[in-house]
Amino acid sequence: MKVQDEKVIAGISCSQVLERLSDYLDGDLPPEGREQVEAHLRGCDGCSRFGGEFKATVSALRGLLGRPGGLPEGFRARLRRSLSSGSGRE
Numbered sequence: 273m274k275v276q277d278e279k280v281i282a283g284i285s286c287s288q289v290l291e292r293l294s295d296y297l298d299g300d301l302p303p304e305g306r307e308q309v310e311a312h313l314r315g316c317d318g319c320s321r322f323g324g325e326f327k328a329t330v331s332a333l334r335g336l337l338g339r340p341g342g343l344p345e346g347f348r349a350r351l352r353r354s355l356s357s358g359s360g361r362e
């Protein structure tokens with residue numbers, strides 16, 4: 273992905289933000305790194321647009337892949353209850 277207007281906002285350049293975006297979304301960045309990326313995204317039109325699309329794509333993919341631990345607690349409990357209660361018991 274090529275960035276046309278390379279800008280430095282919050283002490284980090286557009287290409288550095290794009291490099292760190294997947295780590296950022298994975299939660300692999302240290303807190304100060306996250307803040308820097310967030311500050312850049314807030315101040316940079318191009319990156320915030322790209323970052324938003326990227327985030328939406330990643331979360332959609334994660335939903336499709338159904339990673340372990342990806343289901344909310346309530347959903348698991350409901351699923352288990354509906355499986356174990358069955359029909360015709362009692």
Ligand SMILES: [Zn+2]
Nearest residue numbers: 279286316319
């Ligand atoms: Zn930028």
